[in-house]
Amino acid sequence: MKRQLTTLLIASAMSVFSAAHGTQLLVGSYTDGASEGLYRYAFSSVSGQIGVKPLQVLKSENPSWLTLSVDHRLLFAVNENGAGKGQAGSFSVSAKDGTLKPLNQISSGGDEPTHASLSHDQRYLFVANYSVQPTPGGSLSVLPVAKDGRLGASVQQDQHKASGANPERQASPHVHSVVSSPDGHYVFASDLGADKVFIYRYDGASPKRPLSPATPAFVDLPPGSGPRHLLFSSDGKQAYLTLEMSAQVVLFEHNDGKLIERQRLPLTEQNDVAAKAAGALHLSADGRFLYVSNRGTANELLVFAVDEDSGKLMQVQRRSVEGDHPREFVIDPSGKFLLVANQKSNEIVVMRRDPRSGMLGETVQKLPQDAPSDLKFID
Incomplete structure (x- = not known):
């Protein structure tokens, strides 16, 4: 009953914000070029248009991945910096108008953090430190979240053993994402360098070591496949994983x-290695469709229908992203639009989406944005 009441209060707060201010889009980006880091835009779920001028810009170095708390009142961003400069920061999100206010920033516990997620109870931020260089190599860090939203120093770090299947890309571990099961009891770390998804039990009451190896402690993937992002169905009965390198x-x-x-499907029929660079994946809100991006020379989005009982996939569409390197994408809260962050062509592309068929239609906007890397909605 308490959890149901909390969910209702959160939903009510979010609906009040949406009614008063409309939907807003948060954009994380790489800052090697013209980008200043973190952007907040107005977005219309009627027209599919992003406001041409941002509502807010915050200077932040390479905030490549964004994570929102359940109530959308806190934002966490990882700063994908190397050479011992990987960081994670927290921001408050105003319930009045969505304004972001920096709270604190600390070490991520590794190099080039590329992903983060909150524990089910919102007490810890799990950070995937990818680490381009073999030393220190990729790792999983666990950062405590204080009641005021500030991040504390890492209380746990785990590092896996690389597979070495690809001497250039898998000489060391590269943790690419960390996600919890919907029930919050388990945490899954996809390690591109190890060709494994590592499985942990979560115990929020154990502050010195919240994660412990599950049984089994990992699931093997084909050598050289490079697991990247894992996603669960809302009921937790199925999970979907992109294999970046294959x-x-x-x-x-x-x-x-x-x-x-239970199933493994190719994202491209091309044999050229340059066409193989699987990226993000997201389910529609109703769970009927799965969307997957493939970067490289392919630069496509694939749409799969999801079988209601088995979760098995059937491809229904392949669509160009009309740009280069779709690092991330997001479906807007109305379900009528899909937005793609084309990192290397420096723009966000908005496509019309049919909620009934899942199909992607015409492009309704291309917004110039230097090196976008992640997109999240405040609704």
């Missing part, structure tokens, strides 16, 4: 922390 998407059956592979 450009594939995998369906797992999930039960109490165990992943059993």
Whole structure:
């Protein structure tokens, strides 16, 4: 009953914000060029248009991944810097108008953090430190979140063993994402360098070591496949994974922390390695469609229909992103538009989406944005 009441209060607060101020879009970006870092835009779920001028710009170095708290009152950003300068920062999000206010910034516990997620109870931020260089190599860091939203120093760091299947890209571990199961009992770390998804039990009451290896402690993927991002269905019965280096998407059956592979599909028919660079994946809100990006020379979005019972995928569309390197994308709260962050062509592309068929239609806007890397909505 308490959890239901909390959910209702959060939903009510978010609907009040949406009614008063409309939907807003947060953009994280790389700052090697003209970008200043973190942007906040107005967005219309009626027209699909992003406001030409940002509502707010915050200077932040390479905020490549954004994570919102359940109530959208806190934002966490990882700063994808190397040479011991990887960081994670927290921001408050005004319930009045969405204004972002920096709270604090600390070390991420590693180099080039590329992903982060909150524990189910919102007590910890799990950070995936990718680390381009073999030393120190990629790692998983656990950062405590204080009641006021500020981040504390890492209380746990785990590093895996690389597979070495690809001597250039897998000489060391590269943790690319960390996500929890919907019930919050397990945490899954996809390690591109190890060709494994590592599985942990989560215990929020253990402040010195919240994560411990589950049984089994990992699931193996094909050598040289490079697991990247993992995504669960809302009921937790299925999980989907992109394999970056082999450009594939995998369906797992999930039960109490165990992943059993049920399907693996290619994202491209091209044999050229340059066309294989699987990236982001997201389910529609109703769980009926899965969207997956493939970067490289392909630069496409693939749309899959999801079988209601088995979770199995059937491809229904392949669409150009009309740009280069779709690092991330997001479906707007109305479900009528899909926005793509084309990192290397420096723009955000907005496509019309049919909620009934899942199909992507015409492009309604191309907004210039230097090196966008992640997109999140405040609604």
